[in-house]
Each structure stands twice: as C-alpha cells, then as structure tokens.
Amino acid sequence: MRVSSHLNVVSRLGTIPEAQYGYFTRAQAAEAGVEDFELARAVNYQQIQRLGHGVYRVAGAGTDLHQDLRVTWLRLAPTLTPRQRTHHPTLWVSHQSAAQVLDLGVFLPEVPEFISTRRLQPRVDAHIRVRHNGLDRDQWVVRDGFAVTSPVRTLSDLAQAGHDGGHLGRFAADAISAGQTTVAELQAALGRRHDLAVLLELADKTGTS
Numbered sequence: 595m596r597v598s599s600h601l602n603v604v605s606r607l608g609t610i611p612e613a614q615y616g617y618f619t620r621a622q623a624a625e626a627g628v629e630d631f632e633l634a635r636a637v638n639y640q641q642i643q644r645l646g647h648g649v650y651r652v653a654g655a656g657t658d659l660h661q662d663l664r665v666t667w668l669r670l671a672p673t674l675t676p677r678q679r680t681h682h683p684t685l686w687v688s689h690q691s692a693a694q695v696l697d698l699g700v701f702l703p704e705v706p707e708f709i710s711t712r713r714l715q716p717r718v719d720a721h722i723r724v725r726h727n728g729l730d731r732d733q734w735v736v737r738d739g740f741a742v743t744s745p746v747r748t749l750s751d752l753a754q755a756g757h758d759g760g761h762l763g764r765f766a767a768d769a770i771s772a773g774q775t776t777v778a779e780l781q782a783a784l785g786r787r788h789d790l791a792v793l794l795e796l797a798d799k800t801g802t803s
Contacts, residue, residue: 603628603636604652613676615739616655617664620648621672647717648672660738663691666706666718667740683741684711686734688723689755692748695737698772699765701752709743745769750783759788763797766790 604611607626610618623633633650636642642650646665649672658664671685679685687695690703705719711728733747743751749769753762769775781790 602641603632604641610676611652611655613739614668614679615658615664616652617645617668618650618652619668619672620650622675623650625673660695660740663687663695663706664739666720667708669718670708670710670714670720670722680736680739680741683734684728685709685714685741686729687740687742688748689721689743689751692743693752693765695740695742696745696748696769696774698745698748698768698774699761701757701761701765745774746779746783749780753784753787759793759796760800761797762788763793763795767794767797 603623606628607618607623610622610626620630620633633642633644637644637650640653642652644650645661646669649665649668667679667685667687671679674684686692686709687707688709689707690701691707693699693701694703703721705721707721707723709723709725709729711724711726713724714722729743729747733744734741735744736742742748745765749762749765752765766780769780770777777790784790784793
C-alpha cells in the first residue's frame with residue numbers, strides 16, 4: 595500500500611531515527627509534530643514498530659544487538675535529543691551493561707545498568723546509580739550510539755561493585771589486548787583494591803568464560 599507523504603511519519607521525524615539507529619521516542623515524535631494517532635496508524639501501516647512504552651523503531655532498520663538496552667536507555671530520558679545523549683549526556687550506560695557495549699570481558703547483567711546525574715523513576719527494570727556531578731569527560735566514550743563509561747571507569751565500577759577477580763581479569767585482559775587502555779591506567783583505577791597482575795593471572799588460569 596502506498597502511503598502519502600502526509601501520513602509518512604518517518605519523513606517528518608527528520609534525522610532523529612538515523613541518529614539513533616532507527617529508534618525514536620513518543621516525546622521526540624511529539625516535538626516533531628507527530629500525534630499519537632499518527633504513530634498508531636504508522637504501526638498499522640508497518641512503517642514503524644512499537645518496541646515498548648513510548649519507544650518506536652523504523653521498520654527495516656536492521657539488527658541491533660543492544661536493542662533491549664537501547665529501548666531502556668531511550669525510555670529513561672525520552673525528551674533528550676540525539677546530540678544531547680552523546681555530546682552532553684546526563685545518563686551513561688555503566689557497569690556490566692557497559693562491559694557488553696564495549697565488548698570486553700564476559701558479563702551478563704540481569705537488568706540494564708546506568709549512571710545518572712539525577713534520580714529517575716523508571717517504569718522499566720533497570721539499576722540506576724545516581725552521581726549528581728556526573729562523569730568527567732575522560733570517564734566516558736561514545737560507542738554504538740551510547741554514552742558509555744570508558745574501559746578504565748568501567749573496570750573501577752565493576753571492582754567496586756564486588757565482581758570476582760576472574761571476571762575483572764578477563765575484562766582487563768580484553769581491554770589491554772584491544773588497545774583500549776594500558777596496564778598503568780587500569781592499575782591506577784583499581785588502586786589498592788586489587789593487584790592487576792594477580793587479576794590477569796587469575797583470568798588466564800581460570801579461563802573465565
């Protein structure tokens with residue numbers, strides 16, 4: 595069925611879906627002048643998919659290995675623009691979720707994990723740690739469209755959260771092997787809590803997987 599340009603909500607959203615891997619929120623659509631009944635009609639026309647409360651994706655946008663995480667990330671701060679999310683973030687993917695986005699170590703978070711500058715009351719399962727001052731610029735990177743804690747910050751957070759030495763060592767080994775950080779930087783982040791050499795040896799012996 596051919597859909598008129600007036601009904602094609604995707605074209606009216608401008609660059610928002612493109613900048614967010616095909617995703618957009620109800621709040622972003624409203625800002626672009628798209629009303630709820632138009633979103634519902636676009637779902638019926640199979641122009642877009644409804645993935646969760648207030649989150650949609652353009653049909654045929656492709657596979658996203660981090661779909662569940664991205665939907666949660668968008669739901670937690672639905673009014674932010676794509677630029678605000680990655681240039682001036684107030685919400686960062688962190689801890690085990692960050693490890694997955696960074697593709698370092700072997701972590702399977704039960705729920706998405708984030709750091710936020712303010713308290714959020716999500717209608718989704720998520721572990722949100724509040725840090726009112728946010729993160730310094732050298733503590734986060736942009737990866738796969740997310741603002742995510744850097745490898746050094748992520749290892750520090752995982753250690754502080756009490757993860758075992760084998761998993762910490764596997765994360766560190768992967769980060770060093772990938773050239774994303776150095777031994778000195780990781781040891782500095784761990785401080786006196788752990789000896790990085792011991793963690794690396796433990797990961798090698800246990801073959802954490």
